[in-house]
Amino acid sequence: MENYMEILGRRAKSASREGAKLGTDAKNRGLITVAEELIRQKAYLLEENTKDVEAAKEKGVKESLIDRLQLTESRIEAMAEGLCQIAALEDPIGEVLGMKTRPNGLQIGKKRVPLGVVGIIYESRPNVTADAFGLCFKTGNAVILRGGSDAIHSNLAIVKVIKEGLMKEKLPQDLILLVEDTSREVVSDMMKLHGLIDVLIPRGGAGLIANVVNNSTVPVIETGTGNCHIYVDESADLNMATEIIENAKTQRMGVCNACESLVIHEKVAELAVPQIVQCLKNHGVEVRGDERAQKISDDIWPATEEDWGTEYLDAIISMKIVDSMDQAIEHINRYNTGHSESIITQNYEHALQFQNEIDAAAVYVNASTRFTDGFEFGFGAEIGISTQKLHARGPMGLEALTTTKYIIFGNGQIRK
Amino acid sequence: MENYMEILGRRAKSASREGAKLGTDAKNRGLITVAEELIRQKAYLLEENTKDVEAAKEKGVKESLIDRLQLTESRIEAMAEGLCQIAALEDPIGEVLGMKTRPNGLQIGKKRVPLGVVGIIYESRPNVTADAFGLCFKTGNAVILRGGSDAIHSNLAIVKVIKEGLMKEKLPQDLILLVEDTSREVVSDMMKLHGLIDVLIPRGGAGLIANVVNNSTVPVIETGTGNCHIYVDESADLNMATEIIENAKTQRMGVCNACESLVIHEKVAELAVPQIVQCLKNHGVEVRGDERAQKISDDIWPATEEDWGTEYLDAIISMKIVDSMDQAIEHINRYNTGHSESIITQNYEHALQFQNEIDAAAVYVNASTRFTDGFEFGFGAEIGISTQKLHARGPMGLEALTTTKYIIFGNGQIRK
Known part of the structure; x- marks a missing residue:
């Protein structure tokens, strides 16, 4: 039967x-x-x-x-x-x-x-x-x-x-x-x-x-799971970085293309971290960072190993400080879900290297991860986002x- | 661990x-x-x-x-x-x-x-x-x-x-x-x-x-499983049909693109069946047919329901006589494995209808199923045949x- x-x-x-x-x-x-x-x-x-x-x-x-x-x-x-x-x-x-x-x-x-x-x-x-x-x-x-x-x-x-x-x-x-x-x-x-x-x-x-x-x-x-990262490179325009992070994290929190984790080059961390944390705080977003990030700002809570792999879909974001572009790529490839990742940089070689080496469905230079969407990509419709x-x-x-x-x-x- | x-x-x-x-x-x-x-x-x-x-x-x-x-x-x-x-x-x-x-x-x-x-x-x-x-x-x-x-x-x-x-x-x-x-x-x-x-x-x-x-x-x-059919349409060139069937069945028997089943339009069955059976017999191939096929030739053994779905990879082939093109398509779509199917016809509408309605990786008009192969298709290499x-x-x-x-x-x- x-x-x-x-x-x-x-x-x-x-x-x-x-x-x-x-x-x-x-x-x-x-x-x-x-x-x-x-x-x-x-x-x-x-x-x-x-x-x-x-x-x-x-x-x-x-x-x-x-x-x-x-x-x-x-x-x-x-x-x-x-x-x-x-x-x-x-x-x-x-x-x-x-x-x-x-x-x-x-x-x-x-x-x-x-x-x-x-x-x-x-x-x-x-x-x-x-x-x-x-x-x-x-x-x-x-x-x-x-x-x-x-x-x-x-x-x-x-x-x-x-x-x-x-x-x-x-x-x-x-x-x-x-x-x-x-x-x-x-x-x-x-x-x-x-x-x-x-x-x-x-x-x-x-x-x-x-x-x-x-x-x-x-x-x-x-489809769907998105532990999306934004990497702020040493040569990033920090205002652009903050604006893109604000958009990618806070424009809509519960969606798969929202940013869940920040990776920041140590050379710009002192300047970038306070500015980004303040902006996110204004939107009620809790930042969880590694030790180096915590040293820069008092508004950062400690991140555990689990945080790096978590898609919060909520008002929380993780933050990691790295020594180099290579370390950033390694971190992202280790914890991402193959959805959307973005680099903020003014450096031509870094832009191309990030796009080549990051393993994800959509790899951005200087843009918000929120664009990963059938309508935004110009397909006119969407049945889902394959990861x-x-x-x-x-x-x-x-x-x-x-x-x-x-x-x-x-x-x-x-x-x- | x-x-x-x-x-x-x-x-x-x-x-x-x-x-x-x-x-x-x-x-x-x-x-x-x-x-x-x-x-x-x-x-x-x-x-x-x-x-x-x-x-x-x-x-x-x-x-x-x-x-x-x-x-x-x-x-x-x-x-x-x-x-x-x-x-x-x-x-x-x-x-x-x-x-x-x-x-x-x-x-x-x-x-x-x-x-x-x-x-x-x-x-x-x-x-x-x-x-x-x-x-x-x-x-x-x-x-x-x-x-x-x-x-x-x-x-x-x-x-x-x-x-x-x-x-x-x-x-x-x-x-x-x-x-x-x-x-x-x-x-x-x-x-x-x-x-x-x-x-x-x-x-x-x-x-x-x-x-x-x-x-x-x-x-x-x-990859791989191929219960491939050749359909001899009412308007087929019967010499071409016999030559293609001979090639598709006997050129190499143990391969996935070899022909395993014949579907013959009743209007040409009287003429086509003896010619095809004789040719296959010369190669030592046993033909298993439905009742109508058996009536036409004494060299045909009875086919069971199981035969229609079998990839023999051996010197055996099944044969079904149909009343119409639609019946042929229905039979093939029911029993095939989505590999390669061929129609032998001189009728333009039938050629296109067969190509449109047969559900398989490769659908041929007037050619041997043996061509389904990365080298024959001009890819220069092959990792397998996806079904x-x-x-x-x-x-x-x-x-x-x-x-x-x-x-x-x-x-x-x-x-x-």
Whole structure:
């Protein structure tokens, strides 16, 4: 007997064959009709969302999480607007890359095609439901969504409305499937659907991601964890450094591209540290530093070994003083999570060396780490930020949801 | 306490930082010196290989496997020649793709960089040791090789000689590490080195590959299994069909791109089947067909459900008669392993439909499936043939051993 997830997986696989055949016009029409449907059924969506919000309040969930869970008129409009924006993006499917003719006359090219079935496991933000559908649908994939139990009424409602939009356009409704059973066993089953799900993308906290990486037999794209560093080089413009650090740490604290650790060259430490610490203090950020940093400022708390590897997602930052650029690179490569790192420098050689030697998805010179984002990079959309090296690295737009196949045109060639 | 594999993993990770800094000239010099060293130490390599061959003979291993294990003067020369060919290939590392300037002045580009540490788990062919080293070294990666216990003396000797070559050029010897402990526990440890090994590539039988896919927490690239089909369309040139089938099935039987299953349109079955069966019979190939096929020829044995999904790697082929092109596509997409599939047709629409709708790494029109190969595709080298959709699909050349990172040049930009 097949289990619940296997049945869902088979339905998605079958729908994905249809999704792969859809032309760009049909897909764009579908996205726009779904967007209109979300707006039309706003009252219903708000009503269902209220059930989740009430339940969360009863459970005593903290305010910030309730805020993430809550839908409002303007959030629903933003979801619909997001789908229209995806409709406006160029369709990557069907592009043929580098077709060449071999000496034996075979013409060989690489064609961009959908991945097939994308599985997304996420926590309580219901807007992910519409976003993920839009990106997967535009790229001809079927998507299986497993949202958090906290958002189940909202997700059921959003998926119902999306399916109604698809139905209006006579498009395959199984291109979006919600896992309605929110038990943990079902997540385990989902991670074992090798051959039915082509890729699993976990979106959420470090615990969720580690669970998926450790237990999935389906290929996984790791996203999100960002222990991002800013290195203030000996030749840095210190005002620029302070401004960038202020932005990278305080513009939004709970996000993966926020700065979590500072590395400062000893030659500028005496000047830079007080200025940076004062600025961060004004934003209520606690600085935890090594002994050398503590000697420079009384406002620095001691950092432990654990601090160097911590993504705080909170009003705390770590600070390390180094003797050299090489030591800075070594420290960052040891503790970073492969997300985003930045150097502040006026030295040409140091700028290039940092970019060459730092091992991360995005390496900046003289800019805030907060730019690591699909929209800021100009992709028009984002399914997540990959911190792994296979398939996609950094902000993932539509192309990350595609693969290629070789197409070969012959006229009777056989191998000698 | 770290286990044996963790220590190896850390050494490789550390060496990979050095590998990433090597310029193309240094890498090419290393490859050529290692090639010369292999030739110079031919006698030593043959002597060590003899130990493995003798042991295998004593264990009563079958002739074909002993042949794969055996080194000869010319095989060692071919290994050296392979390294020189890799030296002659263009170095993909350092290329910057699509650098653009954003409205805020940030310049964002994607730079091709090494993956870091590549793990390869393979069976008894010792030439893989030199090939895999060459491809990983050229792309600035460190490689951890875990070969079969049958080939341990050969592999130890090859790796020793390679390290001596690297030493002569003052290149980091830890860029190649052999797992000297051939116990199964060590393979399990290797598959858990998430964060130290960036990708695992299993090369070998279906059992080995399934074990790695099911148990690895390191990202895996699946390779190799090929249940390849040839579909003879109603409009096929039957002589071309027979010639291509003969080539795809019989030119080499034990390889992953050999044809394992035939799908024939009923309208040409009466004419095509006897001709194809006779041709295959001349090569000693047993044909197993469905009922309709059996009615046409007495030389066809009955096929069971299991046959449709079997990669024989032997002198057997399955045959299915279909009513339509759609049925052919459905059958192939159901039973294939995503490797290589070919249609023989003179019909333009059918050629395109087959290429669009078949889900495989390589989809051919009027050519033998045997061309799915890095050399035949013009890549100059091959680390394996990926049958998965993430990261790399089809024959993998140097580029499959690389990833990218975003490099961002700013002058003080902060996010608004």
